[in-house]
Amino acid sequence: MANLKQLAVELSLSVTTVSRALKDGPEVHPLTIARVKDAAKRAGYLPNHHGYALKTGRTLTLTAVYPMETQDHLSDLLKLPLIEGMTLAARQAGYSLSIYSTTPDDDPVESVQRQLQARSTDGLIITRMVSGDPRVKLLLDAGMPFVTFGRTDLNVAYPYVDIDNEQIAYEATRRLMDKGCRRIALQLLVPEDQASAMRLAGYQRALAEAGIPIDQSLIGHGMFTMESSAGWFDRLLASSDRPTGLACANELGLLGALHALGRRGLVPGSDVHIVARDSTRLARFLPAKIGVHFVDMAGVGRKLIEVLESRIIDPLGPVSTILLQGRYEPAE
Incomplete structure (x- = not known):
């Protein structure tokens, strides 16, 4: 060589x-x-990247701290479009992308601290933001270039790329109401996740505008694997006042809900109307009438790298904040 x-x-x-x-x-x-x-x-x-790192103090590596869902491999497959977008954008910018995988039991702050101590990356991408997320202040104090996928409610400027989950949930609820639904179930992920908080806010806003009281029994929290979604929605369908609409959190939540409907002989798009967030186009290949909010996760990945690269080049420059919209596609 x-x-x-x-x-x-x-x-x-x-x-x-x-x-x-x-x-x-x-x-x-x-x-x-x-x-x-x-x-x-x-x-x-x-x-010779090692020699370059020794000479310049840069590694030409960007690292995404990315939680994996152990025991639920299909959930991890949904992350691939985002990883693809980040990988290709990093390569185009002259970097390699490293994925630092964590498990649900790992402390998110300790995971970031390990990256700071290792000094093996030029910038970090952190995900699954929570209220008052301490990782933001930790990275700002350390002077490490970073970008977050998602937002937190800290009163400090920091770079982020996010999906407008509040607007997606609001529009999903409004569209279900337009179908005549008044009892609308909502899938959320873990309660601490800021994306779930934003989805809940959009759902509540739509119901309040329509004068429909909130029924807490229709709001489900969880990771919504296919199994957990099927079990949760089946319990709702078993009630005497079952939901007539459902806003799904993701593709796996959708598949579980369809399974529950099928077991009870109910027809999606007729007995129960559904709007789902979809990042993989899976809904379009299902034999069911489902409205979807499509989110281009590969595009999100590219934006994350663009923002992070700008922080590396100009750490004191303007702080980029990007809020991306979902694109609604009606049931076919």
Whole structure:
């Protein structure tokens, strides 16, 4: 495998010129850059990131601290579009993406502290934000570039990319009411999750505008695997005053709800109307009439990397905050 010196000799260029050409240096002629990159590709040249890190203090690595759902592998599959978007955007920006997987039992603050102590990354992406999330202040105090996927309610400026979960839940509830539904069930994830708090706020706002009192028995908290969703919704369907509408948290919650309906011989889109948040297009391949709010999670991943890269380049620059909308697609 060739090194920089060998490439320089082969091309009759200085080592400095070859190095700058491989980094698309503006001081190097475009034809020289193309010539160097072509030679490097043919020779199987790979940059020495370890040496670069020692020289510059940068690792050219970005790390996403990402919780896995142990014992529930299908939930983890739903994370792949986000990881894909982050991976491709990081590569385009000249970085490698590292996924630091955590389990439900891991302390989120300790996980971030371990990353800070390791000094093995140029920036962090943290997810699953909670109320008053202490990781934000920890990273700000440490001077580590970071971006959050989701928001917290701290009175401090920090960079984030989020989905407008409040508006999605509001629109889902309003659309179910437009179908004549008055008893509308709502799936939430864990109560501490800020995304769940925002979904609940949107649901409550829509009901309040319509003058419909909130029935706490129609609001479900949980990770909503297929099994837990089926069990929760089946219990609601067994009541004498069953729901006529359902706002699903995700695709797995939807599949569980459809299973519960099927067991009782009920028809989605007729006996019970459903609107689901969908990041994988799964709903469009199901034999059921379901309205969906589609969220482009690969696009979210790209935005996360863009914001994080801007923090690395200009740590004192404007703090980017991005709120992305879901796109509603009616039942077919």
